[in-house]
Amino acid sequence: MILLRADHIGPLEMFKIGVGPSSSHTVGPMVAALAFRGRIEPILKRADNCRLEVELLGSLSATGKGHATDGAVCAGILGYHPRLTPVKDIWDAKELLEAKGGFESCKFKPSTDIIFGGWNLNDPSGSTRLPHPNTMRFCLYENDQIALEEIWISVGGGFVERLGERAETEQKIIDLPYPYDTAQEFIDQVLKSGLSPWDLVIANQKVLGLSEEKLRWELGEIWKTMTNCIEAGLSTEGILPGGLSVRRRAKKLFQELEAGKTPAWSEHDLRPSVYAMAVNEENAAGGRVVTAPTNGSSGLIPAVWRTLKERQNLDDTTLQNGLIVASVVGALVKVHASISGAEVGCQGEVGTSCAMAAGGAVAMLGGNIYQIEQAAEIGIEHHLGMTCDPIMGLVQVPCIERNAMGAVKALNAAALSLASDGQHLVSLDKALSVMKQTGLDMNNKYKETSTGGLALG
Numbered sequence: 386m387i388l389l390r391a392d393h394i395g396p397l398e399m400f401k402i403g404v405g406p407s408s409s410h411t412v413g414p415m416v417a418a419l420a421f422r423g424r425i426e427p428i429l430k431r432a433d434n435c436r437l438e439v440e441l442l443g444s445l446s447a448t449g450k451g452h453a454t455d456g457a458v459c460a461g462i463l464g465y466h467p468r469l470t471p472v473k474d475i476w477d478a479k480e481l482l483e484a485k486g487g488f489e490s491c492k493f494k495p496s497t498d499i500i501f502g503g504w505n506l507n508d509p510s511g512s513t514r515l516p517h518p519n520t521m522r523f524c525l526y527e528n529d530q531i532a533l534e535e536i537w538i539s540v541g542g543g544f545v546e547r548l549g550e551r552a553e554t555e556q557k558i559i560d561l562p563y564p565y566d567t568a569q570e571f572i573d574q575v576l577k578s579g580l581s582p583w584d585l586v587i588a589n590q591k592v593l594g595l596s597e598e599k600l601r602w603e604l605g606e607i608w609k610t611m612t613n614c615i616e617a618g619l620s621t622e623g624i625l626p627g628g629l630s631v632r633r634r635a636k637k638l639f640q641e642l643e644a645g646k647t648p649a650w651s652e653h654d655l656r657p658s659v660y661a662m663a664v665n666e667e668n669a670a671g672g673r674v675v676t677a678p679t680n681g682s683s684g685l686i687p688a689v690w691r692t693l694k695e696r697q698n699l700d701d702t703t704l705q706n707g708l709i710v711a712s713v714v715g716a717l718v719k720v721h722a723s724i725s726g727a728e729v730g731c732q733g734e735v736g737t738s739c740a741m742a743a744g745g746a747v748a749m750l751g752g753n754i755y756q757i758e759q760a761a762e763i764g765i766e767h768h769l770g771m772t773c774d775p776i777m778g779l780v781q782v783p784c785i786e787r788n789a790m791g792a793v794k795a796l797n798a799a800a801l802s803l804a805s806d807g808q809h810l811v812s813l814d815k816a817l818s819v820m821k822q823t824g825l826d827m828n829n830k831y832k833e834t835s836t837g838g839l840a841l842g
């Protein structure tokens with residue numbers, strides 16, 4: 386389902402358990418492939434001479450190898466789910482398909498049937514312009530004739546859309562008790578209702594079919610996955626995959642931190658930094674992570690939450706409330722700017738995550754709605770214009786350190802807003818419109834194509 390309004394995008398849409406290294410280039414393509422597999426199932430059941438072809442286009446073509454997009458597509462084609470399937474099975478899928486030459490009665494050899502197709506598309510309407518930088522074409526042939534051809538786009542954070550689906554679903558807006566689509570409308574609803582920001586979201590989610598009990602259970606699972614991811618990153622060393630020879634640093638740094646071997650003045654910032662790096666190293670290794678709001682920016686929120694849990698002794702319910710408020714910020718960015726590095730650069734990933742973390746942190750620490758909005762605005766304002774230029778298309782450099790820096794910034798943004806009365810000059814809504822325009826103005830080589838900036842070495 387396509388989510389068009391901020392109030393329709395809930396915490397479980399923003400925080401999705403999946404696998405690394407990328408939500409837009411790994412999880413999204415896997416989800417799209419899984420959906421396409423479901424759509425061709427009736428054809429596969431009756432036909433015995435089928436062949437599947439998958440074309441990865443735009444940024445998916447430019448950096449798909451580094452992001453393991455082809456492996457993720459194979460996993461989706463086999464019916465694997467990013468959350469439910471064991472990570473090892475997901476990453477074995479490509480080899481399995483290569484060895485078997487297909488699945489059921491359908492021929493599909495990843496080495497020849499997955500095409501890294503560049504920036505042009507010959508879609509069914511004859512257009513050659515990509516509808517989105519992250520575009521996929523799935524084509525099922527039956528007896529060498531096209532049986533089903535569809536264009537899918539991965540719009541960031543693991544969200545996918547089938548081309549044409551938007552027009553079909555535009556009418557599915559549900560009347561909510563506390564409707565909002567901008568930050569100002571959210572503030573107004575909180576003030577008018579007298580509810581806490583998280584209770585307001587819970588009330589809306591209930592009307593959208595998600596009970597508080599189920600939501601809190603899921604948030605518990607999400608926090609558990611984030612925590613496990615930190616622990617895995619803190620206890621693993623070695624070289625990250627992909628060929629860049631990047632060494633994992635979180636374990637050693639954490640040991641030095643715990644042993645008091647790091648400079649005393651640095652402890653305050655180093656701790657959240659190490660937690661963030663632990664998650665992003667796991668993400669880079671294709672491990673189990675939570676989009677927050679993307680995989681590339683998956684380390685920042687776990688790091689801030691763990692830091693505040695330790696320093697402020699926050700309980701699980703408070704941590705969940707913080708995630709709910711963070712998801713509101715993420716939804717506002719998704720609707721009014723973008724959470725895709727391929728669309729707006731890294732301001733959409735680490736920038737968004739910083740804004741989410743800052744707003745959520747203030748909520749957890751008892752700030753009012755004005756302070757929450759201010760913290761989120763500070764979080765995004767100081768990432769405006771940040772480019773996406775991952776070296777070799779891998780979610781490693783600059784991504785891992787970038788999460789560490791973002792976590793520290795988020796904590797500082799929360800501290801700044803909590804130390805003030807929440808009155809500030811630039812609204813979050815204004816910052817988001819600037820972010821969107823900045824993304825539009827940004828040269829394509831800085832939008833997850835690995836053709837500019839740091840990626841050039």
Ligand code: SF4
Nearest residue numbers: 681726731734773784
């Ligand atoms: S540079 Fe930022 S947006 Fe680009 S892949 Fe890394 S984390 Fe994602």
